[in-house]
Amino acid sequence: MRIxxxxxxxxxxxxxxxxxxxxxxxxxAGRSGGDLRVDIxxxxxxxxxxxxxxxxxAVICAAGEVRWDIFENLAEDDYLNGIRSKLMGQVNLVRIxxxxxxxxGSVTLSxxxxxxxxxxxxxxxxxxxxxxxxxxxxxxxxxxxxLRLNVVSAGLVADAAAKxxxxxPGHDPVPMQRVVNGYVRSVEGYGSGEVIRVYQ
Amino acid sequence: MRIxxxxxxxxxxxxxxxxxxxxxxxxxAGRSGGDLRVDIxxxxxxxxxxxxxxxxxAVICAAGEVRWDIFENLAEDDYLNGIRSKLMGQVNLVRIxxxxxxxxGSVTLSxxxxxxxxxxxxxxxxxxxxxxxxxxxxxxxxxxxxLRLNVVSAGLVADAAAKxxxxxPGHDPVPMQRVVNGYVRSVEGYGSGEVIRVYQ
Numbered sequence: 001m002r003i004x005x006x007x008x009x010x011x012x013x014x015x016x017x018x019x020x021x022x023x024x025x026x027x028x029a030g031r032s033g034g035d036l037r038v039d040i041x042x043x044x045x046x047x048x049x050x051x052x053x054x055x056x057x058a059v060i061c062a063a064g065e066v067r068w069d070i071f072e073n074l075a076e077d078d079y080l081n082g083i084r085s086k087l088m089g090q091v092n093l094v095r096i097x098x099x100x101x102x103x104x105g106s107v108t109l110s111x112x113x114x115x116x117x118x119x120x121x122x123x124x125x126x127x128x129x130x131x132x133x134x135x136x137x138x139x140x141x142x143x144x145x146x147l148r149l150n151v152v153s154a155g156l157v158a159d160a161a162a163k164x165x166x167x168x169p170g171h172d173p174v175p176m177q178r179v180v181n182g183y184v185r186s187v188e189g190y191g192s193g194e195v196i197r198v199y200q
Numbered sequence: 201m202r203i204x205x206x207x208x209x210x211x212x213x214x215x216x217x218x219x220x221x222x223x224x225x226x227x228x229a230g231r232s233g234g235d236l237r238v239d240i241x242x243x244x245x246x247x248x249x250x251x252x253x254x255x256x257x258a259v260i261c262a263a264g265e266v267r268w269d270i271f272e273n274l275a276e277d278d279y280l281n282g283i284r285s286k287l288m289g290q291v292n293l294v295r296i297x298x299x300x301x302x303x304x305g306s307v308t309l310s311x312x313x314x315x316x317x318x319x320x321x322x323x324x325x326x327x328x329x330x331x332x333x334x335x336x337x338x339x340x341x342x343x344x345x346x347l348r349l350n351v352v353s354a355g356l357v358a359d360a361a362a363k364x365x366x367x368x369p370g371h372d373p374v375p376m377q378r379v380v381n382g383y384v385r386s387v388e389g390y391g392s393g394e395v396i397r398v399y400q
Contacts, residue, residue: 071342076243118338130334131327138318138326142271
């Protein structure tokens with residue numbers, strides 16, 4: 001398969017790219033580096049990426065940012081910026097990508113455990129993740145040409161535990177191998193409309 | 201209690217307003233009628249409503265619109281309009297209302313079964329409902345002054361079954377009494393951060 005991995009240099013994306021590179025042709029994509037340049041918060045940038053890249057069988061997105069802060073500090077724009085990036089960025093990947101991805105191909109999005117089990121300071125992040133879960137379940141059955149759509153929702157990932165563990169009290173870090181396997185199951189499996197929870 | 205019910209003339213809001221009027225002082229609010237005028241899709245309109253209305257103990261929102269259509273017909277703006285209305289409209293009610301609502305008061309939002317169990321043409325609506333579920337769980341524990349926050353997620357409601365039942369194949373309509381009780385549980389109960397599912 002020929003696979004675009006957006007955010008392929010991030011904590012999760014890097015591991016996912018390593019795994020898929022062993023068996024597939026991987027194109028990494030990001031705002032500041034990789035084989036392709038894309039800013040998922042701009043629909044035009046997503047369209048440009050698909051126009052300049054042919055025969056894509058799978059798209060994996062491990063990108064998208066949402067501000068963390070206590071509820072009383074979060075302004076309307078903090079919510080909207082997260083929505084534009086992590087929510088609509090990923091919705092637009094599916095919306096635009098549906099015309100370009102090869103028949104029977106797949107899109108795999110990334111949400112996170114905050115959808116189901118939030119921690120302090122995550123009201124903006126949690127809502128984006130929860131939206132992605134419901135979006136994937138609703139949109140997947142409507143895709144044409146055998147396209148599949150899933151979302152991987154990981155807990156606190158092991159590679160980020162040193163940096164972010166203090167914000168997830170009582171959360172056991174999820175081994176990276178299990179996180180990567182969530183993406184493998186989506187891309188190489190045959191399910192669609194799945195919320196693939198990788199929690200510890 | 202002195203309670204604002206936004207969307208108090210809609211299918212659900214009307215029944216909710218009837219019930220609460222028996223025991224409480226109810227102010228209905230909406231874009232085109234009611235005791236107060238408010239357009240929840242505009243933060244400034246929400247702020248104006250709270251500035252002109254004192255001593256509010258509870259806010260119930262049964263308003264917010266999202267376009268229904270098949271996935272390939274939904275444009276980015278269809279998602280964004282739904283987000284501005286039903287999602288950020290309700291988030292802003294909490295964000296702005298937290299400064300005005302009396303100590304120990306509550307905000308009760310409305311989502312819907314599509315968050316958990318979507319039907320065709322609802323990818324924009326489902327994601328808004330899913331976002332609300334995760335938002336409420338994340339934000340409620342961070343509210344100050346004993347404020348509470350819940351969301352009622354109803355299935356196909358009986359009063360709408362004649363009009364919308366065909367879009368919910370196999371869904372049994374939920375009796376209005378049960379739907380209204382979801383709001384009663386939120387406002388008169390003591391729970392917070394709850395997704396009150398009223399499914400049949």
